[in-house]
Amino acid sequence: MAVAIKMPKMSDTMTEGVVRKWNYKVGDTIKSGDVLAEVETDKATMDLENYEKGTILHFAVGEGDAAPVDGVIAIVGKAGEDFSALLISGASAAPAAPVAETVKVETTTSNPIVASAPVQASASDNRLKVSPLAKKLAAEKGVDLSSVAGSGENGRIIKSDIENLSVSAASSSTKTATLFGQESYEEINVSQMRKTIAARLAESKFTAPHFYLTMEINMDKALNARAAINASGDVKVSVNDMIVKACSIALGKHPWVNASWLGTKIRLNHHINIGVAMAVEDGLLVPVVKFANQKSLSAISSEVKEFSIKAKDKKLQPADWSGNTFTISNLGMFGIEEFTAIINPPDACILAVGGVKETVGIVNGEIAKTNVMKVTLSCDHRVVDGVVGSKFLNTLKDLLEEPVKMLV
Numbered sequence: 001m002a003v004a005i006k007m008p009k010m011s012d013t014m015t016e017g018v019v020r021k022w023n024y025k026v027g028d029t030i031k032s033g034d035v036l037a038e039v040e041t042d043k044a045t046m047d048l049e050n051y052e053k054g055t056i057l058h059f060a061v062g063e064g065d066a067a068p069v070d071g072v073i074a075i076v077g078k079a080g081e082d083f084s085a086l087l088i089s090g091a092s093a094a095p096a097a098p099v100a101e102t103v104k105v106e107t108t109t110s111n112p113i114v115a116s117a118p119v120q121a122s123a124s125d126n127r128l129k130v131s132p133l134a135k136k137l138a139a140e141k142g143v144d145l146s147s148v149a150g151s152g153e154n155g156r157i158i159k160s161d162i163e164n165l166s167v168s169a170a171s172s173s174t175k176t177a178t179l180f181g182q183e184s185y186e187e188i189n190v191s192q193m194r195k196t197i198a199a200r201l202a203e204s205k206f207t208a209p210h211f212y213l214t215m216e217i218n219m220d221k222a223l224n225a226r227a228a229i230n231a232s233g234d235v236k237v238s239v240n241d242m243i244v245k246a247c248s249i250a251l252g253k254h255p256w257v258n259a260s261w262l263g264t265k266i267r268l269n270h271h272i273n274i275g276v277a278m279a280v281e282d283g284l285l286v287p288v289v290k291f292a293n294q295k296s297l298s299a300i301s302s303e304v305k306e307f308s309i310k311a312k313d314k315k316l317q318p319a320d321w322s323g324n325t326f327t328i329s330n331l332g333m334f335g336i337e338e339f340t341a342i343i344n345p346p347d348a349c350i351l352a353v354g355g356v357k358e359t360v361g362i363v364n365g366e367i368a369k370t371n372v373m374k375v376t377l378s379c380d381h382r383v384v385d386g387v388v389g390s391k392f393l394n395t396l397k398d399l400l401e402e403p404v405k406m407l408v
Contacts, residue, residue, distance in 0.1 A: 002077030003052050004086045007067045010041045011318050013196050016068045017041050019061045026056050030076065037073075042196035043285065043321060045314040052076045057083050062156075064132045066192070129156040132189060137162045139186050191282040201342045208261065208380040212340050215393045218401050219356050219371045220363075225403040235298040239373075240276070240330045243353060244300050245406055246399040248272050248292035251326055254392040258325050260346040261382045267346075275324035275344060276304055278311045285311045286344060288324045297406070328353060338374040348383040349392075352376040373400075 007017050018040040024030055036050040058075040061067045075083045130138075130145055134157045138145050143162055150157035190198075222242055230236050251258040251272050260267040272293045275286040287307035289300055310316045327344040332355030341352040354374040361370040375396070379389045399405050 002057060002075055002081045002083040002086055003054070004072045004083075005036070005050070005052060005074040005076060007039070007061075007069050007071050007073050008048070009069045010039065010046050011043050012322070013043075013200070014041045014069060014192070015195075016066045016071075016192065018066045018192055019063055019073065020045055021063055022059060024056055026059060027079075028056050030054070030056060040192055042192040043318065044316050046317075050076075055079045057081065058087075060087070129154060131156065131158050133159045134162050135186070135188070141165070193280075193283040193285075197283050200345060204343050204345050208343055208345075209382060210340075210343060210378050211381050211386070212376050212378055213386065213389045213393055214338065214374060214376045215397060217373050217375060217397045218361075219373045222400045222403050223356065223371055229297070235301060237297055237301045238304075239332070239356060240328070240353070241297060241301040241304060242400065242403065242406075243330070243351075244274055244276065244289060244292060244304070244328060245295075245297050246396055246403075247326065247328060247351060248274060248295075249399055249406060250392055250395040252293050253395055254388065256384055256388050257349050257377075257379075257392045259348045259383050260325070261348060261380055262346075266383055269325040271325065273323045273325045275321075275327035275347070276307065277327060277329040277341075277344075278308060280311050280314070285316060285321060286324060286327060287311060287316055287320045288322065290323060327351070332356060332373070338376060340376050341378050343378050343380055348380045349389065350378045351396075352378065 010017065019037050020040050021038040023035055023037055030036065030050050031053050032051050034050045035047045037048040038045055039048045054076040055078060056074060057077050057079075059073070060071075060075070061073045067073050072086065075086055077083060128145060129150060129152070131152070135145070137143075137159060138148070138157075141162065143165060145157060148157050148161055148165070149155075151161055152158040219239070222239065226237055226239065226242060251274075255268050255270075258269050258272055260269065271291060273288050273290045274292045275288045277284055277286050287310075289295070289303055289307075292300060295303070307316070307320065310320065324344065324347060327341075327347050327350040329341040329350060330353040331339060332353055335355060337354045337357060339352050339354065341350045343350050352375065354376075356371050356373045358369060358371050360367060361372070362368075363370050375393070377389050377393055379386075
């Protein structure tokens with residue numbers, strides 16, 4: 001009997017997934033344990049494991065298209081089996097997804113059995129059909145998509161269509177647009193990650209009453225300590241690693257900053273899990289250094305480096321980004337001196353870190369060169385008051401200005 005394969009919920013915040021790649025085609029035989037597809041969630045691209053046995057009869061979602069959680073994405077059964085009832089029931093249970101691929105399935109009989117009639121584009125359907133990769137490549141080459149004949153299903157423009165165009169044609173199209181000053185634009189589908197970022201941070205900004213506390217910290221001794229550690233050759237630490245360690249100690253002394261608003265209750269977390277915001281191609285990920293106060297500076301450094309590699313390769317798993325009690329966002333490496341960050345739920349606070357800046361100040365009663373860094377603590381006023389946030393920043397300042405205290 002034919003079975004519908006549905007889009008699973010791969011993370012706690014996932015509402016839909018994008019099929020980035022089908023690893024099989026209609027007519028292929030699959031078994032339990034096969035990786036059927038690569039699916040982009042709101043956090044990462046993950047493998048979709050199959051648990052059915054049979055022949056792939058139909059794909060309800062094309063590569064690059066989205067399907068809601070529990071929406072039908074494929075049909076598996078016996079070759080030639082009628083599966084129309086599954087598509088109807090799937091359509092009534094979830095928003096309809098575009099039909100991506102339906103082909104004739106050959107059996108041992110002399111006549112081919114048609115699984116389903118191909119969906120034809122109507123004459124009134126003038127919407128340009130183009131895959132995300134083709135759209136990106138066309139933008140890079142300056143190709144006018146309206147002039148490209150698509151070789152994909154139902155005339156869809158695919159990557160190879162753009163690659164096969166001559167360089168001169170692409171160049172000519174670009175020059176013409178520039179010469180005559182034609183207005184142009186590109187619309188990019190919102191990724192699952194960007195949708196989640198928009199929803200969560202909009203909810204945070206307009207629900208939690210934010211206020212901000214900024215403090216300047218002298219980083220001379222912290223930089224000297226970092227240089228001495230890195231000179232040993234055993235481990236390389238960053239300024240951000242030192243900030244993570246200092247925050248973990250300060251949070252232990254100021255538990256209200258390590259808290260969460262739950263509506264009718266305030267949760268004071270006894271464990272200290274620090275989220276470290278990392279920029280990736282599609283947006284922002286926040287892997288979590290768990291029990292940071294119990295880890296050495298070198299252990300924190302190694303873990304953050306590993307998270308960074310996994311984030312860029314989209315290999316982070318749900319366990320890597322869950323459980324944060326406090327978050328750090330550092331834009332210092334991009335030349336930003338000072339900024340404010342939106343609180344990352346369910347945290348009560350987030351620390352925005354600017355770059356270390358060389359300036360002139362009073363050192364030991366004399367005018368001398370010195371290094372300073374500005375940090376801004378965003379606080380949820382339902383949990384944290386100004387005095388509480390200020391005391392936390394003063395403890396953080398003391399630890400970074402006298403880093404030997406982090407060893408005690």
